[in-house]
Amino acid sequence: MRNKLVVEIYGQQFHLTGKASPSHMRQVANHVDEKMQEIADKNPKLDTTRLAVLAAVNIADAYLKLKQEHDEILHLVEDEEP
Template structure:
């Protein structure tokens, strides 16, 4: 297993988390900022929920975005492959 180079402390929804990883610290901070923004957005519309439930809703929303992007990516790959076969 590779050595983790970076240990970054980030704030997500007013809680401090230490993220350990190989990615550039600015990337880690950027991703944490996106998560923070998403959970705060969820919180605006679901103020009565506890933090754990807000975090789960945030995770579900982010995973939904990821799955849709993955599906779009696969569709684009298939279209590119079909285009390549037409030109052969």
């Protein structure tokens, strides 16, 4: 089952479709919007495209750091198992 949802990110409406719950899709959209707003507050002259790319880079950076931590924890747990 695919869910459809209209969200607003940085003042623009987007139609999202996905298998995730509407609540999760809304949370993702809110995270992107917040990141774009945060960057825009610090760099008011950036256009929307650059804001979106910088938000994507920041979100990807956070994801990769968390993934690395997760992988390290899994490795530690695997090493401790008999």
